[in-house]
Amino acid sequence: MLAIRLARFGAKKKPSYRVVVIDKERARNSRSVEVVGFYNPIAKPAQVDLKHDRINHWIKNGAQPSGTVSRLMRKNPAVAEQPVTA
Numbered sequence: 473m474l475a476i477r478l479a480r481f482g483a484k485k486k487p488s489y490r491v492v493v494i495d496k497e498r499a500r501n502s503r504s505v506e507v508v509g510f511y512n513p514i515a516k517p518a519q520v521d522l523k524h525d526r527i528n529h530w531i532k533n534g535a536q537p538s539g540t541v542s543r544l545m546r547k548n549p550a551v552a553e554q555p556v557t558a
Contacts, residue, residue, distance in 0.1 A: 524550035
């Protein structure tokens, strides 16, 4: 079973997180299947960069997002790019 969750990176007392697709049984920072985003809670305002298309792909294939990832997705919805007309 796959999970979409946070993996902690960064220095001591200065965390930053990668949003990863990983096997549920593996440790928090072990090898992931794919990195699908980034979250920096220290920055003001907090920086969130998610690849919504890849996250939706993995959810359709059975991956379960963690509660924190679900919250980040709700607060930062995918913005449909408007085609540029010349």
